[in-house]
Amino acid sequence: MNGKILMDTTVYTSITDSIGTSAESCVLPDIEPLPGELTEGxxxxxxxxxxxERxxxxxxxxxxxxxxxxxxxxxxxRDxxxxxxxxxxxxxxxxxxMR
Structure with missing residues (x-):
């Protein structure tokens, strides 16, 4: 009798989703340069x-x-x-x- 092997591929999705969520929390907030009149001169x-600038x-x-x-x-x-x-x-x- 032939059978099928079922792999738990959702584990990869879970891992990548978890890392992706962690990566999103590493995004730095946008900051604007100080106005020129405050720093000029x-x-x-x-x-x-x-x-x-760098x-x-x-x-x-x-x-x-x-x-x-x-x-x-x-x-x-993952794919x-x-x-x-x-x-x-x-x-x-x-x-x-197969049992």
Missing amino acids: TEITFLLHEDI LYELMKDHNVHTAEVLPKALLTA SFIAIDEAGARSIKFRGE
């Missing part, structure tokens, strides 16, 4: 200008990766695991009785 602003760019980049790239990668990995499990399950043949 101060020596510290002049010294830190490039660093502050910080804003890094924060934007971080948000793109945590909110978009990471979840998409996790879903791709790959499920496809591998399904192919493996289809390739196994039984001989004899």
